Amino acid sequence: MNLEYSDDSFTTDWIEQHDRLPVDERSFFYHERNQRDWWEQNKRIRKMFVDVNLELKKLIRANNVPSVRMLSWSQLAHSIGCDRATLKHVRRYYWVNELRNQLLALLNDAKQQKSSPKEDISVELSEVEGLKVSLQNQRNQTAIWYDKCIVQEEQISFLERVLAKREAKIQELVTRNRQF
Structure with a gap:
């Protein structure tokens, strides 16, 4: 899963592997609603990651590297109005953690670039x-x-x-x- 898509291309929200719940035949009556709720929550999580990615890139371009706390599980969960357990649910932990690690890598790269001194070209010459x-x-x-x-x-x-x-x-x- 990649975070590099714009708001216009965010219409393809359904990801079969992540959004399909197993069918419980005893509670089939609630299956459709559970499936829809699960899908909507996954959609909000993906949208939150896109928003955080865009915000990070905007801050990095402004030479203001944010803290890693911005990507903590509790901050991410708070931004969409859920708790950490929702983000760390067994069925979604893999892809949520993968997206979080991509953001952490982006943040780490920005910190390393900021810490390396940028010398003037004339000084280098x-x-x-x-x-x-x-x-x-x-x-x-x-x-x-x-x-x-x-x-x-x-x-x-x-x-x-x-x-x-x-x-x-x-x-x-x-x-x-x-x-x-």
């Missing part, structure tokens, strides 16, 4: 420009360190060759001294 400059500086530093690293590797390679030659020379001198 200057921040992006600052990050670009910082990135370029880091690239330059990386290039400098890379050049230094290459120079150091060349020096290490040169020193290893010199060391190898000197070790060879020392080895040669040691072998000559042993011969004498």
